[in-house]
Amino acid sequence: MLENARCNEYPDRGTCEDRGFTIKWYYDRYAHRCREFHYGGCEGNGNHFDSFEECSQECRYEPLDDPSRRCVLPHDPGTCAGNFERWHFDIRIRQCVC
Incomplete structure (x- = not known):
């Protein structure tokens, strides 16, 4: 689990599919990396970012084991x-x- 709670949420496409999808990024907490997905444009949750860079900055995985x-x-x-x-x-x- 990451400190930033939004990074631990499952990706949610939102409910406004009739508006068309846009490409966003979400943090995959199992793979420990940011992935692209199609976002419907409204609602959903906090685990969506405009860019890979923004996702990577907000959701940094640091293993507990050094x-x-x-x-x-x-x-x-x-x-x-x-x-x-x-x-x-x-x-x-x-x-x-x-």
Whole structure:
């Protein structure tokens, strides 16, 4: 979910289809990108933008997981009593270890 609530709404074409459609942009929260769609011109919801640039500025996806920090996380053996081979990166020796 994004902070800007309008970016989390499903795209809505609106109800004024008799006026003809115009090209707008909406934010696809599942694909994490802006997509083009046909807007009917009235009503609908807030998840429609005049341009890709406007959509991209309003709806920026920032993952909660910071990839640059993954390799410095401590080893977590978990709570399972099973015997499974798992690897992790040991920052002290800068190698993957089992």
